[in-house]
Amino acid sequence: MNAHAWAEVLQIDDGFRLDDVDPDSTPGYRGRKADGVHDLKKGIEELSVLQERLFAESRVGVAKDAVLLVLQAMDSAGKGGIVRHVVGGVDPQGVALTAFKAPTQEELEHDFLWRVAKRLPEPGFIGVFDRSHYEDVLIGRVRELAPAAEIERRYGAINDFEADAAASGIRILKVMLHISPEEQKSRLMERLERPDKHWKYNPGDVDERLLWDDYMAAYQTVFDRTSTPAAPWHVVPANHKWYARLAVQELLLAALQGIDPQWPTADFDVDAEKKRLAAS
């Protein structure tokens, strides 16, 4: 299956129900783990070439395109692994990664999109949001961090914001990594069992876990309200880490293939420069 066809399989449709997705499934891919690991390595090369071309176009000022990968998920679903093993495969010079934490006091004094707008990728870059403005309608909703009317307002504000970003040349790729609560329990338990993983564990993770159904309902509302043609959502089953990484890589490939960046042609006289250089 090519990257575009795969992207379509993972892109959610009208009437999409998160409940219907099996976190153990591997939609669009018939291979098993060993195949997936092999294909991930192969895909990195293609991704790297496309990324370099995108970067090159922007360096000489002929491109306005960028890609923005938005990653959302419950704790331990594998966002970090995507960043390391997929995004980490391309040249760091062309990547703009932002890990959004709980907002600072200064950030809280502005609209929730203020800090996000500042981190949109410039032309030529692959921007990656590890968490994002969606936290403001996920934990924001579940934990009632803002009045209900404000939460309601945010869905529309997000759609307007993303439509503007898309119009400016940013291909927005929104991904929810979907794990089962059983898989999360096993991953969190591993963090507790390994002293070198204790730093990744936070007692608050269990508090959020106890609200699993509320979070899934908040995600469903996000999908219902903010999956737009300009910025569609993709739900990636993520109980198999190898599959999730491969799938996100394919989504990035499809986005870059859609842009189809080309090596820029020289805006100088190549032969004249060769002579000048030879004489120098």
Add this chain to the structure above:
Amino acid sequence: MNAHAWAEVLQIDDGFRLDDVDPDSTPGYRGRKADGVHDLKKGIEELSVLQERLFAESRVGVAKDAVLLVLQAMDSAGKGGIVRHVVGGVDPQGVALTAFKAPTQEELEHDFLWRVAKRLPEPGFIGVFDRSHYEDVLIGRVRELAPAAEIERRYGAINDFEADAAASGIRILKVMLHISPEEQKSRLMERLERPDKHWKYNPGDVDERLLWDDYMAAYQTVFDRTSTPAAPWHVVPANHKWYARLAVQELLLAALQGIDPQWPTADFDVDAEKKRLAAS
């Protein structure tokens, strides 16, 4: 040779003369290219583990250490390759890369260190400057972009700035990649001969190349005036790309080994959390 001994070989001494460095040499390393490529791969693993520990310490708030790699060089000396093949080997989550361009109007309205201070790495991060505040005493001096008295002032200002940064916990590692003018000519010619490399070529590169001796003199002054115990300079012969990458990796390893980050111990009751998680 271990990383510390190697770092000492590359760190410049009192009385250091750039003229005495052979850009073709491979100080501290007896192997050849195939060995170097192999050792680079091996070193990435050690670097990754140390980097993850550094990052882990900061995530739980027990560390104040960071590393800052400052890369300076003539065009085509291989800064980009260092970023891609050395820095690119560690988890992007722990890297803060800044490529400094010609200053914007807003940046010009501030002191030359204003934009640099904002990009110092936070605890837990490896910061990388691809070009830096040293441009302000390199091209700044050669092209007389500021009055002579202001250029003079900057050396002291840099030392004070870097001493403060070091005191706050940032290990500063300053590296000049040193190529010969003949090697640069050959690399620039390759960029002209390959259409997929044209975007990396800029006619201005030849203009700067014609001022080679002036640049070398400006670098010598930088070394004389700004190599301090808190922020020493290292000159890495860079005609062999494989050597330069390996050497910078060793410098990073030495810096991280000096910090000696440890997996943080849990600040929660592990057994109690296991029970709470099991019951969830």
